[in-house]
Amino acid sequence: MRFIREIHADKNKRGKPTISFEFFPFKTPEGEKRFFCETFPSLVEIGPDYASVTYGAGGSTREKTLEIVEKIQSDFDLPTMAHLTCVNHTRDEIGDILNDAKKRNIKNILALRGDPPSGQNWSMTDGGFEYASDLVSYIHALGDFDIAVAGFPEGHIDCAGGREVDWQNLIKKIKSGASQVITQMFFDNSDYFRLAEFLKDAGVNTQLLPGIIPVTNTSQIKKFSAMCGAKLPQKFADRLDELGNDEDAVRDYGIEYASSQCQELLDRGVPGLHFYTLNKSKAVRQVIGNLNLA
Numbered sequence: 001m002r003f004i005r006e007i008h009a010d011k012n013k014r015g016k017p018t019i020s021f022e023f024f025p026f027k028t029p030e031g032e033k034r035f036f037c038e039t040f041p042s043l044v045e046i047g048p049d050y051a052s053v054t055y056g057a058g059g060s061t062r063e064k065t066l067e068i069v070e071k072i073q074s075d076f077d078l079p080t081m082a083h084l085t086c087v088n089h090t091r092d093e094i095g096d097i098l099n100d101a102k103k104r105n106i107k108n109i110l111a112l113r114g115d116p117p118s119g120q121n122w123s124m125t126d127g128g129f130e131y132a133s134d135l136v137s138y139i140h141a142l143g144d145f146d147i148a149v150a151g152f153p154e155g156h157i158d159c160a161g162g163r164e165v166d167w168q169n170l171i172k173k174i175k176s177g178a179s180q181v182i183t184q185m186f187f188d189n190s191d192y193f194r195l196a197e198f199l200k201d202a203g204v205n206t207q208l209l210p211g212i213i214p215v216t217n218t219s220q221i222k223k224f225s226a227m228c229g230a231k232l233p234q235k236f237a238d239r240l241d242e243l244g245n246d247e248d249a250v251r252d253y254g255i256e257y258a259s260s261q262c263q264e265l266l267d268r269g270v271p272g273l274h275f276y277t278l279n280k281s282k283a284v285r286q287v288i289g290n291l292n293l294a
Helices: 004-013 029-044 062-076 091-103 132-142 163-175 189-201 218-228 234-243 247-267 282-290
Strands: 018-023 050-053 080-085 108-112 146-151 180-185 207-212 272-276
Touching (some): 080 091, 132 146, 163 189, 189 207, 247 272
Parallel strands (some): 080 108
């Protein structure tokens, strides 16, 4: 299975953007069946370059994450990145997880500090890692993995020093051994370009992949944005409120907005698009179809 940095290098040489999808572990056997029989095959038809699978708060889906990554790679021959967090793990436990990943032919890791379980505040685990950069350094020293990290165009919600302090932390993660950055979702492209310019001015040329989510549910996206600090532009939020409970109209507007957002990003030369699918396919398929990227 290929390193994702190699995929980006190949696509860049051809002047083509990468297309990638994020999924999360299922909660029920029915959800797993629906995903592998319907959702994932529908998205694979588009021809993505790679995928990623999240890691539950507090490391709650450790085994399931690796199982899903292994199955996607073996059954669909699609390079897939396993998320890995510092939360509730000692250094030795992280080592065991990475050894398990190697046995499963998993070569790509998204290294994160991670979110604590619901209702708890972040705290470093005794014998573990305090920062994502520490986790990146540990994985990089092994030499067996390609490492991605998260970037926050508006700054991490927990960073009291503001976005530029957080961006300096991102540079530290990159210099610790990361080969690409995947951003948190955002809805104002100026935030992405501001971060990209900051990295460029700092002499950092790592791939910066914008994370995109086509909005299909107003209350859901308001909840997500409040949790992670990704603001909804006023005009966008006002239009969602105007559409109210008309689910079809909200979905159509969300697809239209995401398509326009992605087109501007592509026109200005982003290396790829990373879609937060929420384990659904229709909206993402429509956005990619609108962009003629399928």
